[in-house]
Amino acid sequence: MSAPQSQNRHLPDRLQTPMARMLRSWEALLVVVFILIFTANSFASPYFLNVWNLSDATFNFTEKAMIAFAMAMLIIAGEIDLSVASIIALASTAMGLVMSAGYGVPVIVLAGIATGLICGAINGALVAGMNLPSIVVTIGTMSLFRGVSFIILGDQAFTGYPKEFAFFGQGYVFWVISFELFLFAVTAVIFYILLHRTNFGRTIYVIGNNPVGALFSGVRVARVRFILFLLTGLMSGVAAVCLTSRLGSTRPSIATGMELEIITMVVLGGVNILGGSGSILGVVLAAFIMGMVTFGIGLLNVPGIVMSIFLGLLLIAVIAAPKLIWRK
Amino acid sequence: MKAALTSRDALLTYAIIAMTAGIAYRFPAFITPSSLANTFNDTAPLMILVIGQMIVILTKCIDLSVAATLALTGMVAALLDGAGVPLALVIPAAIALGAILGMINGLLVWRVGIPSIVVTLGTMTIYRGVIFLMTNGKWVNAHEMSDAFKALPRLHVLGLPMMSWGAIAVIAVFAVVMTRTVLGRSFYAVGGNPHAAVYAGIDVGRTQFAAFTISGALAGLVGYLWVSRYAVAYVDVAGGFELDVVAACVIGGISIAGGIGGVRGAILGCIFLGIIKNALPVIGVSPFWQMAISGTAIVLAVAVNALQNRPKGRLILKPDVPPSAQKVQA
Numbered sequence: 072m073s074a075p076q077s078q079n080r081h082l083p084d085r086l087q088t089p090m091a092r093m094l095r096s097w098e099a100l101l102v103v104v105f106i107l108i109f110t111a112n113s114f115a116s117p118y119f120l121n122v123w124n125l126s127d128a129t130f131n132f133t134e135k136a137m138i139a140f141a142m143a144m145l146i147i148a149g150e151i152d153l154s155v156a157s158i159i160a161l162a163s164t165a166m167g168l169v170m171s172a173g174y175g176v177p178v179i180v181l182a183g184i185a186t187g188l189i190c191g192a193i194n195g196a197l198v199a200g201m202n203l204p205s206i207v208v209t210i211g212t213m214s215l216f217r218g219v220s221f222i223i224l225g226d227q228a229f230t231g232y233p234k235e236f237a238f239f240g241q242g243y244v245f246w247v248i249s250f251e252l253f254l255f256a257v258t259a260v261i262f263y264i265l266l267h268r269t270n271f272g273r274t275i276y277v278i279g280n281n282p283v284g285a286l287f288s289g290v291r292v293a294r295v296r297f298i299l300f301l302l303t304g305l306m307s308g309v310a311a312v313c314l315t316s317r318l319g320s321t322r323p324s325i326a327t328g329m330e331l332e333i334i335t336m337v338v339l340g341g342v343n344i345l346g347g348s349g350s351i352l353g354v355v356l357a358a359f360i361m362g363m364v365t366f367g368i369g370l371l372n373v374p375g376i377v378m379s380i381f382l383g384l385l386l387i388a389v390i391a392a393p394k395l396i397w398r399k
Numbered sequence: 400m401k402a403a404l405t406s407r408d409a410l411l412t413y414a415i416i417a418m419t420a421g422i423a424y425r426f427p428a429f430i431t432p433s434s435l436a437n438t439f440n441d442t443a444p445l446m447i448l449v450i451g452q453m454i455v456i457l458t459k460c461i462d463l464s465v466a467a468t469l470a471l472t473g474m475v476a477a478l479l480d481g482a483g484v485p486l487a488l489v490i491p492a493a494i495a496l497g498a499i500l501g502m503i504n505g506l507l508v509w510r511v512g513i514p515s516i517v518v519t520l521g522t523m524t525i526y527r528g529v530i531f532l533m534t535n536g537k538w539v540n541a542h543e544m545s546d547a548f549k550a551l552p553r554l555h556v557l558g559l560p561m562m563s564w565g566a567i568a569v570i571a572v573f574a575v576v577m578t579r580t581v582l583g584r585s586f587y588a589v590g591g592n593p594h595a596a597v598y599a600g601i602d603v604g605r606t607q608f609a610a611f612t613i614s615g616a617l618a619g620l621v622g623y624l625w626v627s628r629y630a631v632a633y634v635d636v637a638g639g640f641e642l643d644v645v646a647a648c649v650i651g652g653i654s655i656a657g658g659i660g661g662v663r664g665a666i667l668g669c670i671f672l673g674i675i676k677n678a679l680p681v682i683g684v685s686p687f688w689q690m691a692i693s694g695t696a697i698v699l700a701v702a703v704n705a706l707q708n709r710p711k712g713r714l715i716l717k718p719d720v721p722p723s724a725q726k727v728q729a
Contacts, residue, residue: 203701204656206461207649210642211697218691225687323687327639331520344514374536376634380528383521391511 097341097393101356104389108360112367119370126247128366130317132336133251134310135329136358139336140262141303143354146337147266148299149279149346150205152194155307156329157216162186162311164220167229167321176236183315184308190216191304195297202293205300213330220323229321240317251313255358258306263351271295279346335386336361360385407652407707411667415674422678429681436559442673443566444469444621446666448644449651450573451614453665456648457590458603458610459657460508460515465618466640467526468500470632472622474530477539477632480548489548493623494616500526501615505608515607523641530634541630552628562624569617574662586610590657646693647672650700671696 112119119125138155145152165186166179174182194212198205242250266272274295277285286292315321340357342349361382368378403409423430448465455462476493480486500522507518541549552562559567577583588596589606596603626632651668653660672693679689 197698197702201702201705203705207645207655207701208698210645210649211694211701214642214646214690214694214697216694218688218694221687221690222685225685331524335520338517338520344517374531376528376531376536379524380532383524383528387507387513387518387521387525390513390517391507394512 098350098353098356100389100393101339101341101353101360105356105360105363108363108367112363112370115367116370119367122247124366124370126249126252128362129249129252129255131365132358132362133249133255134313134317135333135336135361136255136354137258137310137313138303138306138329139333139340139354139358140258140351141299141306142333143337143340143342143349143351144262144266144272144275145205145299145303146334146342146344147279147346147349148275148296149282150198150296150299151209151334151344152205152300152303153209153330153334154190154194154213154216155303155333156326157213157220158187158190158304158307159311159314159326159329160220160323161190161216162308163315163321163325164223164229164323166232166311166315168223170232170236171229176233179232179236180239180312183312184305187304187306187308187311188301189304190307191301192297194304195300198300199293199296217323224321224323230319232316232319236316237319238316240313240315240319251317254309254313258309259351259355266351271298275299276347279343279348332361332382335382339386339389407704408661408664408667410703411651411664411671415667415671418671418678419674422674422682426681429678436563438673438677439566439670440560440563441677442669443562444625445640445643445647445673446566446669447569447617447621447624448614448640449647449665449669450569450662451617452644452648453651453653453660453662454573454577454586454610455515455607455614456645456653456655457586457657457660458607459590459593460607460610461519461645461655462501462504462611462614463516463519463641463645464500464504464523464526465614465644466637467523468497468615468618469622469625469640470634470636470638471500471526471530472497472619473626473636474534474539474622474632474634476623477544477548477626478533480545481539481543486545486547486551490620490623494619497619497622498612498616501611501613501618502608504615505611508611509604509608515611527634534634536634539626539632544627544630549627549630552624562628565620565624569620570662570666577662582606582609587658590659592658643672643693646697649697649704652700652704654704668700 142152142155162183166183169179169182190212194205194209197203197208197212239250244250244253266275274285274290277288277290278292278295282292311326314326318325336357337349337354338344339360340349340354342353364381364385365378368381369375419430428434448469452462452465472493475496476489479489479492484492504515504518504522507513507522508515552560552565554561556564573583575583577586585596585601585606586609588599588601589603593603596606625637629636647668648660648665649655649668650671651660651664651666653665653668675692675696676689679686679692
């Protein structure tokens with residue numbers, strides 16, 4: 072909140088021990104929530120504790136989570152990208168066009184990823200290059216990208232993707248580990264290293280906390296922002312490949328509203344929506360929680376829209392709880 | 400005078416006139432009074448919602464739940480009507496319910512201190528979900544609504560339907576409120592400089608709460624108008640409309656960083672979007688183009704905005720991060 076409230080600075084006598092800090096962290100809270108939901112689900116439905124069902128449940132969040140990792144970095148840097156779902160639509164449409172032109176699987180995949188990168192570059196150029204506020208720019212490109220998709224497809228759809236293409240969304244790498252789950256794990260590790268173990272990752276926090284200070288410290292703020300938008304576009308392209316492969320068709324309305332679910336996932340993961348703090352581990356946990364909530368409620372035959380109420384309540388409750396509990 | 404002719408609002412007005420003239424050149428039927436009145440009437444819900452959204456954005460917040468609030472109040476209005484409640488009670492009930500939903504947003508922002516984008520992201524799905532819980536996904540169709548309920552927005556008074564008059568009334572009221580009242584000025588103060596606002600004796604949180612309440616109440620009014628005009632209520636009424644509302648604000652020069660913008664600009668933004676929407680079928684362009692065109696308009700509008708607000712004079716250090724470009728605040 073921007074309200075300048077006089078806060079009494081509380082100076083502790085000593086720092087917390089690492090153990091205590093870990094137990095009181097946001098991630099610990101998420102683990103508890105995850106265990107609660109997992110237990111509740113196991114009691115609620117006899118079909119829940121089944122390896123294949125649980126494996127199926129991961130499809131609920133893998134694509135979203137891949138984008139959420141990049142989005143988390145973007146939000147930590149104080150920016151936001153509302154156009155990710157529209158990038159999926161446009162990338163999927165591009166894949167459909169390439170497929171209709173008779174190209175094989177490698178070209179289809181490349182087309183999806185390249186479209187994602189181009190869209191990300193457009194967002195990045197507008198925000199970092201021209202210094203425009205990202206929330207407005209990406210509301211604009213959100214209409215624009217999906218709009219182009221609508222112009223190309225209208226009320227039509229691309230279907231008839233080659234059989235081999237189905238692997239990305241439906242294939243299994245090893246036993247119950249689907250290709251998407253595998254890709255989710257790999258990207259989680261990559262983004263963890265990128266954000267928490269590299270100079271580049273540190274600059275993201277610096278920019279999120281104090282962009283002007285970052286500039287004075289010699290951080291190339293605009294360049295980092297541009298790269299972050301590029302990364303988000305790239306991950307949206309990758310997610311588009313998985314989603315298109317899983318659904319086996321492209322409609323311009325594909326992934327509508329997914330940007331909000333992704334942002335919910337990021338915020339639930341403990342990333343400060345105002346920038347400056349957050350972790351990839353939190354986002355991974357949030358992804359599992361959202362996946363389990365969706366899947367568990369689905370097993371109980373509750374319609375999707377009621378599920379969204381739970382997600383909405385979860386989002387507000389998880390953010391509000393610590394503020395209300397630790398209020399001075 | 401020169402400032403008035405080159406201001407943002409003036410530029411937007413030129414763009415609207417040029418666009419309308421271009422359309423009229425090929426399709427004179429578009430600028431007949433009845434056609435323009437139709438366009439205005441179709442844009443009326445957007446205008447009412449934009450006024451509320453403008454106030455919220457002025458206070459450095461954002462309300463993504465307006466369309467969901469609209470849908471929920473519209474459904475409740477339709478159900479009340481179905482239960483035989485007279486229209487004279489249905490409309491105040493819709494507005495009151497909208498205000499309550501807005502207050503929920505406002506309280507979460509003010510009292511709990513959650514950023515508005517998170518709050519309204521959550522309530523937007525919750526409010527829509529509540530419609531489903533109330534109706535089990537069933538539609539309320541035209542034949543289930545009373546004639547009086549459906550007739551009011553279409554009732555012509557002095558040549559314009561009541562729907563249009565509703566928008567005109569809201570615009571008139573808020574044109575005065577925003578410029579002539581303490582509350583109106585405090586919205587600007589809170590968004591322009593929250594610290595200074597506190598020293599001036601303005602409660603920032605309470606003002607934001609007021610903004611959300613107004614936005615909710617207006618969405619409640621539109622809820623009734625929308626459902627009665629289209630004579631149908633269901634879960635996905637006005638789905639995604641919140642983005643049109645934010646888009647109109649942005650095109651109208653309301654700064655997303657708060658504190659800058661006015662009723663005139665916001666309404667011009669609505670007219671801009673409304674003309675595009677209504678002109679596409681006239682000039683024979685597939686309506687599928689509309690989304691891409693409004694997207695382009697938003698991006699152009701932000702870019703023009705930024706170029707206009709660029710600080711003048713010699714700069715010692717390239718301002719990589721002007722305050723106006725900083726992220727939207729809670």
